[in-house]
Amino acid sequence: MISPTTTSQTAEFSALPLELPVVETFHSIQGEGVWAGTNAFFIRLAGCDVGCPWCDTKQSWNPKRHSLRTLEGLVAEARSANPEIVVITGGEPLMHELSSLTEQLKAAGLQTHLETSGAHPFSGTFDWVTFSPKRFKPPHASIYAHASELKVVIGDEADLEWAEQQSTQVSSTVAKLLQPEWETPSSRDKVFAYVLKHPQWRVSLQTHKFLGVQ
Ligand code: SF4
Numbered sequence: 669m670i671s672p673t674t675t676s677q678t679a680e681f682s683a684l685p686l687e688l689p690v691v692e693t694f695h696s697i698q699g700e701g702v703w704a705g706t707n708a709f710f711i712r713l714a715g716c717d718v719g720c721p722w723c724d725t726k727q728s729w730n731p732k733r734h735s736l737r738t739l740e741g742l743v744a745e746a747r748s749a750n751p752e753i754v755v756i757t758g759g760e761p762l763m764h765e766l767s768s769l770t771e772q773l774k775a776a777g778l779q780t781h782l783e784t785s786g787a788h789p790f791s792g793t794f795d796w797v798t799f800s801p802k803r804f805k806p807p808h809a810s811i812y813a814h815a816s817e818l819k820v821v822i823g824d825e826a827d828l829e830w831a832e833q834q835s836t837q838v839s840s841t842v843a844k845l846l847q848p849e850w851e852t853p854s855s856r857d858k859v860f861a862y863v864l865k866h867p868q869w870r871v872s873l874q875t876h877k878f879l880g881v882q
Contacts, residue, residue, distance in 0.1 A: 688737060688739065688769065689713065690711065690734060691727065693742065694710050696708060699874050699881075701845055703781065705875065708754070708781075710754075711746065711756050713761045714759050715731035715763040716728055716759040717787070718804055720821075725758070731759075739769050743778075746773060751778070753795075753796070756769070756780065756792075758783070760785055762808075762811075766782070767793065774793060782798065784797065784800065785805065789810050790808070797817075799812075799814075799838070800818075800821065801830070803827070807834075813839075815839070815842050817843040818831075818842050821847050822846050822858060825858075844868055845871065846859045847859070847873070850874055
């Protein structure tokens with residue numbers, strides 16, 4: 669297991685919010701990446717302008733369709749779940765200023781993780797940052813120094829080239845994972861064969877989907 673890193677920065681030009689639009693919260697396991705299998709409370713924030721054609725959370729794209737929730741309420745719900753980690757995901761969570769939310773979560777004794785495409789300026793205080801860059805909206809430069817793991821979804825050959833290009837921009841200590849695109853079965857063989865030839869990469873599977881849980 670790679671040791672978590674602590675990272676903090678405040679996004680430019682963003683006021684600190686007291687409320688955030690939330691698609692859903694739920695208690696499950698982290699299904700993907702280095703922390704797969706870990707007891708996790710998820711906060712899925714609304715809003716995404718990345719536009720991945722295979723996105724499995726398209727309902728999250730328009731933040732106006734989702735209710736605002738207070739940061740205090742989110743923190744209280746997370747704490748009552750008593751998880752090992754709290755994962756802030758989306759949508760694209762970095763469309764929001766995350767400093768206040770993450771500082772309150774940490775003040776409550778919770779470990780904060782982020783799942784992001786990195787398409788917007790970095791903000792927040794995190795113990796772990798899962799950086800999952802998408803070709804459809806390239807990352808903001810601020811993400812690269814904060815990545816704890818690089819996780820790239822692979823559908824076709826171009827995605828493998830994208831993964832290699834992105835891997836040159838993160839630290840050599842960052843865990844590098846390739847994840848087959850769930851709706852493209854052929855991508856599993858591609859990822860398997862690629863990792864056997866390129867040992868710097870590891871396979872990430874969506875274990876929550878195999879388990880049939882959220
Ligand atoms: S970045 Fe995530 S939420 Fe946004 S379109 Fe891509 S997969 Fe969907």
